[in-house]
Amino acid sequence: MQRIAPELIEELHEKREKEHKLPGLDITDGVVMRIAPNPNGPPTLGSARGIIINHEYAKMYDGKFILRFDDTDPKIKRPMLEAYAWYEEDCEWLGAKPDEIVIASDRLDRYYEYAEELIKKGDAYICFCSQQKFKQLKDAKKACPHREKDARTNLESWKKMLAGEYDEGEAVLRIKTDIKHKDPALRDWVAFRIVKMPHPRVGDKYQVWPMLDFESAIEDHLLGITHIIRGKDLMDSEKRQKFVYGYLGWEYPKTSHWGRIKIHEFGKLSTSEMKKAIQEGLYEGWDDPRLPTICSLRRRGIQPDAIRNFMIGLGISETDIAVSMDTLYAENKKIIDPVANRYFFVHDPVRMMIENAPPVVAKAPLHPNIDRGIRQISTRGEVFVCKDDVERMKEGKILRLKDLYNIKITSLKPPKAEYIGNDRSIIERGAIIHWAPVDGAKVEVLAPDYEYNGVGEEGIKSELGNVVQFERFGFVRINSVDGVIRAHFAHK
């Protein structure tokens, strides 16, 4: 084919490529992308979308990828000290090492400077209304009495605010927009509020904290962000921020937004819900196999490139989507199948005597299609077989123990068989079962919904950290080999 129709092959390749391609960006001058998480827990599959897509674009245009921690809420969505490093690790593991890392809680002074500038220009004011009071006025398209205060008065109040003279909830800094704006979501929004609770990183150094809309607006400009791709829940955020950009004479980055992503298997778990459930002991930790965190997927043997391909395949449409982990698993299998060594693992093992069986050392390939060598398992007339297989057995049935020899079932109540040679041609399809040596290693496999206990080959112990396939069972990652082997289930 290469000889007679090279152009067809070319075309085929192009089609293959296409599935993992993102739409082009509108570029005027370079590309600087960012992801801006609040480190109040470890990165999840949701975070991975932002990490991968933004990094992918930066890479595509030879641009820059920035990891910025928007950790400006010491109270409600309180950052976790450990989570900063988790983000760095997971970004790197996903193949999206940031070119620069910025932490908002280090840069409050800059935000204060711009706040002051806006106050001086009359584009922001200190508001002393209660939350409810302001909402009432806002919904009625009415300005509050503080809106018309002059810049000097506002500046004084701002200084007092910074000096800690007000209590939490007593005063906020609002950005003037249009109090009669037809969209209530945009009317005079809060840029700073008072939080007295110490921040996990910077302690009680600050009591006046910016809201996301303000912090992010300033940072995106300071960092020279050219394109923002994020969830569509932040669409109105853009509209609010554009007022600030207008006042400061800045140009807003180009934006696109994707819809909400829901994963069938996990439902909608927020970081704070997960945190609570872990504290209550419902999960063993952030890497519990039932959780959609990156650390959990890593422990299960999901490969970074599989996650990457999966995310790129989802694209960046504004439609809300509900996807199944099956798609991720399919991507993962493509990567893993050629490299995973095969082993026998028998869950719910049942001991079976085999009469007249000679002692044999089974020689089985580590991989069925690729020559990766063999594994050897010695047996002497007795093996473990899976309970499920025993339940399907009938007296007189001829089976083959894979890579070992043929047997004929002679009894069921205690399962027994007799050795009947090694002629593969007498075996019908589907009559091959796997087995484990009676002196094999104890193995536990933790799946999202079940824990399997059983016996496997000794050779599994050499696969620490690797993904292997337990034949007729599925792919697992070997996570511990001291004493009993502990593995986590990836997928079929």
Place this chain on the structure above:
RNA sequence: GCUCCGGUAGUGUAGCUCGGCCAAUCAUUUGGGAUUCUCACUCCCAAGACUGGGGUUCAAAUCCCCACCGGAGCACCA
């Protein structure tokens, strides 16, 4: 209630900007078959969609209007 944004097979996606080459792409999924010392992998075949209704036009998935459905924002959360 006000405002904004969406709606292509079971799922995700391409096409929509610039109407015709779209009886609609690719992947996954499901069913069947081939191969196989795994119920894995590979290969082959098949199934399955433009939310509905109007309009513009020689021609509409693509443009316009209405309806319906879904999502988001209206926080001193991110």
